[in-house]
Amino acid sequence: MxxxxxxxxxxxxxxxxxxxxxxxxPLLVGQTEHKVMAHMQGRLGPMYAxxxxxxxxxxxxxxxxxxxxxxxxxxxxxxxxxxxxxVALIPxxxxxxxxxxxxxxxxxxxxxxxxxxxxxxxxxxxxxLMAGWASANKYSLxxxxxxxxxxxxxELPMVLAVASVALAAGTLSLVGIGNAWNPWWLLxxxxxAVVFLVSALAELQRPPFDMxxxxxxxxxxxxxxxxGLRFAFFLLAEYAGIVVMSxxxxxxxxxxxxxxxxxxxxWVWTLLKGFLVAVVVIWLRVSxxxxxxxxxxxxxxxxLVPMALFQLAITAVGVVVFPR
Amino acid sequence: MTTRDIVFxxxxxxxxxxxxxxxxxxxxxxxxxxxxxxxxxxxGAYLVLGQELVGLVQxxxxxGAIVVLVLFALxxxxxxxxxxxxxxxxxxxxxAGAVLGAATTALLASLLLPLLSGATVDxxxxxxxxxxxxxxxxxxxxxxxxxxxxxLLVALVGAFAVSRLVLHREDPAxxxxxxxxxxxxx
Numbered sequence: 001m002x003x004x005x006x007x008x009x010x011x012x013x014x015x016x017x018x019x020x021x022x023x024x025x026p027l028l029v030g031q032t033e034h035k036v037m038a039h040m041q042g043r044l045g046p047m048y049a050x051x052x053x054x055x056x057x058x059x060x061x062x063x064x065x066x067x068x069x070x071x072x073x074x075x076x077x078x079x080x081x082x083x084x085x086x087v088a089l090i091p092x093x094x095x096x097x098x099x100x101x102x103x104x105x106x107x108x109x110x111x112x113x114x115x116x117x118x119x120x121x122x123x124x125x126x127x128x129l130m131a132g133w134a135s136a137n138k139y140s141l142x143x144x145x146x147x148x149x150x151x152x153x154x155e156l157p158m159v160l161a162v163a164s165v166a167l168a169a170g171t172l173s174l175v176g177i178g179n180a181w182n183p184w185w186l187l188x189x190x191x192x193a194v195v196f197l198v199s200a201l202a203e204l205q206r207p208p209f210d211m212x213x214x215x216x217x218x219x220x221x222x223x224x225x226x227x228g229l230r231f232a233f234f235l236l237a238e239y240a241g242i243v244v245m246s247x248x249x250x251x252x253x254x255x256x257x258x259x260x261x262x263x264x265x266x267w268v269w270t271l272l273k274g275f276l277v278a279v280v281v282i283w284l285r286v287s288x289x290x291x292x293x294x295x296x297x298x299x300x301x302x303x304l305v306p307m308a309l310f311q312l313a314i315t316a317v318g319v320v321v322f323p324r
Numbered sequence: 325m326t327t328r329d330i331v332f333x334x335x336x337x338x339x340x341x342x343x344x345x346x347x348x349x350x351x352x353x354x355x356x357x358x359x360x361x362x363x364x365x366x367x368g369a370y371l372v373l374g375q376e377l378v379g380l381v382q383x384x385x386x387x388g389a390i391v392v393l394v395l396f397a398l399x400x401x402x403x404x405x406x407x408x409x410x411x412x413x414x415x416x417x418x419x420a421g422a423v424l425g426a427a428t429t430a431l432l433a434s435l436l437l438p439l440l441s442g443a444t445v446d447x448x449x450x451x452x453x454x455x456x457x458x459x460x461x462x463x464x465x466x467x468x469x470x471x472x473x474x475x476l477l478v479a480l481v482g483a484f485a486v487s488r489l490v491l492h493r494e495d496p497a498x499x500x501x502x503x504x505x506x507x508x509x510x
Contacts, residue, residue, distance in 0.1 A: 080357070112377050112454070119383035126360065126387065129394055133353055145398065148391045155388055172377070172454065 018097045018107040025096075026239035027058045029246075032275075033239075033282045034058075040286045061232075068228035073136060076225065080134035085226070085233035088127025091120040092240035099247045100175045102257040102266030112172040114162055117248060118155075121203065124237065125151040128205075128212070131234070132222030143221020146293060147212035150202055153300035154209075158199035160308035161192040164315040165252045174248075178256040185253065188318055192311040193253040195304050197280075200245040202300070204238060206281060208288035211296055246277035328447065332372045339365040347425070350412065352397045360390045374447045377454050396480075400487040 005013070031046075034057060038045030050056025072081055095117045097107035110116050125147060132144020166172050168189065169180035186193075202209040213221040223234050250256055250273035257266030291299070339362050346358035363386040370379030413421075461469060 077351075077353075080354070110376070112380050115377065115380040115384060119380050119387065122384060122387040122391075123364075125391060126357075129391060130357065133394070133398065141398070145395065148395050151391055152388060152395075159384075 014107050015097075018093070022093050022096050022240060025243045026236055029242050029278050029282075030058050030239050031055065032279065033285075036279060036282050037286050040283070065229055065232035070228045070230060071225075073225050075136040077134040077136070080130050081225075082230070084127050084131035084134060085230040085237070086127070087130060088124050089233050089237040089240070091122075091124040091127075092237060092244050094120045095244045096240070096247075098174065099244065099251065100178060100256070101247075101270040102262075103175050103179065105267040106175065109175070110173070113174040114166060114172050114177065114252075117174070117244070118159055118162060121241075121244070122151065122155060124241070125203075127234075127237070128222045131226065135222070135225040137225050139218040139220075140222050140224045142218050143212045143214075143224070147205060147222060149293075150205065150209065150212060150296065153297055154199040154202040154304070157195050157300060157304035157308040158203065160305070160312055161196040161199070162252065164192045164308070164311045165189060167312070167315050167319060170319075174251055178251050178258075181255040181258060183255070185255070189253055189311070189315070191307050192315070193249070195308045195311065196249060196253065197277075198299075198304060200249065201281065201284065202296070204241045204245060204281075206238075206242070207285040208291045209296060210290055211293050214290060242278055242281055243274070246281065247271075247274040249277045250274040328372060332369065335365050335368040335372060338362075339369060347421075352401055353394060356390055356394045356397055359393070360387070363390070374445065375453060377457060396483070400484070 035045045035053070046054030046057035048054055049060045072078055098110050098113040098116055100106035100113075128147045129144045132140040132142075132147070135141070165177055165185075168185065169177040171177060171180065205212050213223070218224075223231060226234060247270065250270055254273045254277075256270045256273065259266070259269035262269070342358045342361040342365065346355045346362055349355050349358060364383060367379040367382040367386075370376075370382060
């Protein structure tokens, strides 16, 4: 493709493409979750909305959320309370913009894109913390504290796992890491991949790491007081988070666009691999019970951090022994 | 005036204003959130100056740090919504803080301004800065770097001990906590 566009037009088109992906992919993952979870539990899941296997269920949910009243509790800190959903949501939009589907199909090219993704994902948790504190509700505050403690514990192993891949590829650019990938990495980077997947689940607060939400003990954690569209934004942030983490896992550990007919359909491979990871994330939600708060912290510090350090060590040895 | 200048000035103004708000607001959690805005826009200033890695690491490190800061603010003060008399500071403490802050600013400015006022960077010819930064941090400056982290740890432990002692002195039920805090110091 040698199509040359005016710079401003290209920027607008790229931004629009990222926005469309940001609005469509999370819905796709959400619908998959509805159906996959239902079938794993011997149910059918949504069947009516839209006709064919309830494909429009999430659209209907969205319409329902828009119609609901937007309530701010009387004793809440109004500005912080109202701002929080956006702080939780926007970082994933930024992250999605720099994750490449193939060397050419990428929203924005940034040199240190993997650092950018890690940095902005951390910002998202501030939204949860703001929501929990500003709600003036004890359940919300407890949920926010748990979410923050979880972020602090699991960000370290995650950054270490990503550092190992960056070390193996010799670059901090996601495109560069994807290009440097070869099938041996599946074995060489296996401990790092496991660490990354577990910490990603924890950062997303997905089961079995959903202690900050734990509906049977603290209602719905930081989001207890939210209604209508603002609540929907938090849900969207969760599913956008699954999309971002799955695509990131696909690019870092599964080789992204590597596959047959790569020059033409590389981006399809990345999407397929990412979708597979998303299904694994859903699968884990259905099949694992929720971990207790102390078990959750123990897993991070006793198992994941040493594993990530071990991975970093064998990556360093590999890089020195087999220079590329 | 290029676009870059305008963006730099805008980012700088946001940084300075949010920093000011962070030290003048009476809500402890608001202060932490304004600090986050300030540090985030400082990362933006690094980006405008072409130091991408420094900017991103600034974001990565300080966002986590702010989370910990908010956690500590919540745990140590029970951070109520709205201003609170119990955790307010008397006027002389605020004056002393202002004097100290102004003095530190003057000291840093008198040191850095003459040192860097003539320095120029060509932003249109970006160099590979990541290896240079890595060599500087883990080579030349490794001891100051490590020393700083120990200093921060000491400050954290100190803050914890001090706040536990002050908050619970008249509360007989929390005597255990005081004794434990003292035990830590011994």
